[in-house]
Amino acid sequence: MNANESRRQFLKLGTQGLGLMALGPVLGISQAEAESEAPRFFLQIFFEGGMDASYLFDSRPLEMTKNGKIQNYLGAEPNVWEGKNGTVTLASSLIQPLETFRNDFSVLNGVLMAPTSIGHPQNINYLFTGSTFGGDSFIPYLNTQARALVSRPIDALQAGSLQLEGSNLGNVVPLNQASFQSLQQKLRTAPPLAEISPLTTFVRQRMSILAQGEGSFSIGAQNMSRAHQLSGDLSELLLKIPASGVEVQDSVLGFVSVALGCFKGGVTRSALLIPDFQQVGALDAHDTATAKAQPVTLQKAVNVIAKVFKALKETPYDQTRSFFDVTTILVSTEFGRTMKATKSSSVDETGTNHNPLATTLLVAGQGIRGGQVIGATDFQKSDEVLSKAHQSLDLDFLSTMGKPFDFATMKPLDLKPEVFDPTHYLTIDSVVNSLYSHFSVDERKMRSVVRNGPKAPILKGLFV
Amino acid sequence: MSKMKNDRAKLRKTSLSFAVGSVFRPLLGVVCWIFLTQSVAYANPSEFKGFFAVESMLQEKIFASTPKFRLLSYIGSNDLLSLLGTYNVGPGGHSQFQNGTPNPTNMLLWHLTMSGVAEDISRTCFDPNRSSVKPEFSELLKSLCQWPKPQVKDPAVLLDFWFFLMGYESDEQEFEAWRDFFLQGPYSESSAQETISAMALSVFLNPYFLLK
Numbered sequence: 001m002n003a004n005e006s007r008r009q010f011l012k013l014g015t016q017g018l019g020l021m022a023l024g025p026v027l028g029i030s031q032a033e034a035e036s037e038a039p040r041f042f043l044q045i046f047f048e049g050g051m052d053a054s055y056l057f058d059s060r061p062l063e064m065t066k067n068g069k070i071q072n073y074l075g076a077e078p079n080v081w082e083g084k085n086g087t088v089t090l091a092s093s094l095i096q097p098l099e100t101f102r103n104d105f106s107v108l109n110g111v112l113m114a115p116t117s118i119g120h121p122q123n124i125n126y127l128f129t130g131s132t133f134g135g136d137s138f139i140p141y142l143n144t145q146a147r148a149l150v151s152r153p154i155d156a157l158q159a160g161s162l163q164l165e166g167s168n169l170g171n172v173v174p175l176n177q178a179s180f181q182s183l184q185q186k187l188r189t190a191p192p193l194a195e196i197s198p199l200t201t202f203v204r205q206r207m208s209i210l211a212q213g214e215g216s217f218s219i220g221a222q223n224m225s226r227a228h229q230l231s232g233d234l235s236e237l238l239l240k241i242p243a244s245g246v247e248v249q250d251s252v253l254g255f256v257s258v259a260l261g262c263f264k265g266g267v268t269r270s271a272l273l274i275p276d277f278q279q280v281g282a283l284d285a286h287d288t289a290t291a292k293a294q295p296v297t298l299q300k301a302v303n304v305i306a307k308v309f310k311a312l313k314e315t316p317y318d319q320t321r322s323f324f325d326v327t328t329i330l331v332s333t334e335f336g337r338t339m340k341a342t343k344s345s346s347v348d349e350t351g352t353n354h355n356p357l358a359t360t361l362l363v364a365g366q367g368i369r370g371g372q373v374i375g376a377t378d379f380q381k382s383d384e385v386l387s388k389a390h391q392s393l394d395l396d397f398l399s400t401m402g403k404p405f406d407f408a409t410m411k412p413l414d415l416k417p418e419v420f421d422p423t424h425y426l427t428i429d430s431v432v433n434s435l436y437s438h439f440s441v442d443e444r445k446m447r448s449v450v451r452n453g454p455k456a457p458i459l460k461g462l463f464v
Numbered sequence: 465m466s467k468m469k470n471d472r473a474k475l476r477k478t479s480l481s482f483a484v485g486s487v488f489r490p491l492l493g494v495v496c497w498i499f500l501t502q503s504v505a506y507a508n509p510s511e512f513k514g515f516f517a518v519e520s521m522l523q524e525k526i527f528a529s530t531p532k533f534r535l536l537s538y539i540g541s542n543d544l545l546s547l548l549g550t551y552n553v554g555p556g557g558h559s560q561f562q563n564g565t566p567n568p569t570n571m572l573l574w575h576l577t578m579s580g581v582a583e584d585i586s587r588t589c590f591d592p593n594r595s596s597v598k599p600e601f602s603e604l605l606k607s608l609c610q611w612p613k614p615q616v617k618d619p620a621v622l623l624d625f626w627f628f629l630m631g632y633e634s635d636e637q638e639f640e641a642w643r644d645f646f647l648q649g650p651y652s653e654s655s656a657q658e659t660i661s662a663m664a665l666s667v668f669l670n671p672y673f674l675l676k
Contacts, residue, residue: 163560183573206671
């Protein structure tokens with residue numbers, strides 16, 4: 001064996017060794033082990049299409065509508081919503097179902113998504129991976145890279161469809177209540193898969209042997225080998241999850257029920273709920289008709305959020321805690337909306353376009369210091385003088401934009417910078433890094449706002 | 465004087481190219497070493513062929529054209545179909561193959577699904593009408609249904625069976641390992657139904673069968 005081959009062999013063995021080490025804590029996780037670990041789960045509700053925050057927690061006074069700046073098909077003056085941290089915003093009446101949970105969640109206003117791109121796929125990708133194309137979704141890392149937590153067999157459950165370029169989503173599994181029940185039914189009638197028979201040993205041996213090459217097929221065989229080894233334990237865990245009593249017709253609650261069962265049962269740590277058109281309606285309100293329907297659409301969206309909060313609060317995790325106490329929740333969308341479609345549009349007959357400069361997110365649940373309003377947007381009145389930084393990104397003054405943000409005090413700054421520097425703003429990268437920090441994810445995974453720049457600051461004041 | 469200038473210029477040029485070469489050659493060497501010794505971890509890993517591709521393969525290889533073979537009947541529910549790898553068309557019309565990467569859930573489902581297919585194939589020993597396999601495959605199964613009689617333990621018979629299911633998808637080593645397992649292992653004296661089911665399932669769960 002020459003030097004090159006020995007180095008290749010060494011690296012191969014080293015990699016396999018690391019792979020086996022990674023498998024070590026995963027294989028054989030039992031329900032008891034899952035329950036004994038300090039519980040920490042993640043649920044993301046993602047509203048695809050771009051929610052108009054002016055109908056939620058980033059409203060504008062009617063004065064701006066009267067002056068032709070922003071559409072407001074609700075036609076009502078918004079109310080003041082004051083955060084416990086002293087930051088104030090305007091909220092529409094549509095958020096009323098969330099009043100009950102006022103101290104349980106915090107509002108993040110003026111969050112920047114991908115400042116250089118306005119497309120749906122690019123901003124959806126940016127939200128999940130930190131890159132407009134490709135990259136790795138943050139959700140699997142809450143399972144595989146969380147140093148203080150034992151990996152679960154599945155990285156996340158998903159309800160609803162999402163197309164991402166992300167390369168690490170292979171273990172995010174679409175599983176709604178109907179498919180979960182079908183899977184359990186199938187497992188009940190099948191011979192136990194956790195038992196190792198001579199046939200299973202032979203099958204796995206072939207997978208392992210084919211996994212020893214270095215190309216695409218061998219890596220696929222590696223994945224197959226690892227997956228097959230975990231599938232037996234997974235089948236045991238799935239069978240132990242009690243059947244839900246929730247009606248299948250309510251797909252949101254049905255999925256939540258499955259997710260919570262899988263959290264408790266050690267199957268997964270995360271879930272991603274993507275409400276579909278049937279549940280909410282169209283959020284991408286480019287045309288006037290869809291824009292006029294936004295009050296109804298966004299009321300439905302708020303109702304979904306309230307329904308999920310309520311379900312988590314009312315489902316006990318153990319004798320002293322509900323699932324709301326042990327699950328961190330992120331309510332998100334890929335970007336906000338412009339105030340009207342074009343410079344010449346009448347606010348009474350206009351749609352809205354994409355605005356990645358100002359997105360509103362909600363965070364709630366475990367570890368979150370609720371009741372806050374974090375961040376703010378500019379263009380709060382018709383005659384406001386906008387910063388040159390804003391003007392450089394929004395030539396027609398159709399968008400609101402997040403204000404510069406002081407990460408030390410967690411307050412927006414009333415500055416009007418001349419030049420746009422994304423590191424001075426509240427970005428989705430900071431939100432994701434904050435989640436990473438909360439889940440003890442390896443710091444090397446943390447995102448930077450600009451290429452080769454420092455890591456986006458963690459929102460320390462967001463957590464208790 | 466001009467000769468000295470020329471000489472100096474030549475010397476500078478030579479020195480410079482020597483210096484560059486001194487840096488460049490080792491650097492090139494390091495880069496080549498890195499490429500030669502690193503494992504290829506950048507290839508996109510092979511995914512499952514997916515539900516419809518496997519259904520099509522089974523139809524073409526071993527099942528008669530009528531009634532049409534339905535892999536869905538072995539999954540048990542439409543809801544689980546997408547877990548096995550299907551194309552999903554997004555809002556922009558762009559289609560993307562999803563759930564093709566092996567994970568514990570889809571591996572579990574593939575195992576359960578293909579176990580059902582394997583089981584049905586094996587039951588033709590006792591109920592020839594049970595599954596509508598092709599006549600030529602049915603003839604082969606009749607032979608195998610004599611297992612574990614010595615005349616059936618013919619490598620040529622096993623090769624025929626392997627070839628029906630796997631075709632040219634795999635290399636010879638896979639067949640040899642599979643053949644030896646059934647001729648020499650715990651199934652060498654097992655019942656025909658149990659053995660045929662195990663034979664089929666071990667082919668179906670081979671990466672060459674399920675992966676692209």
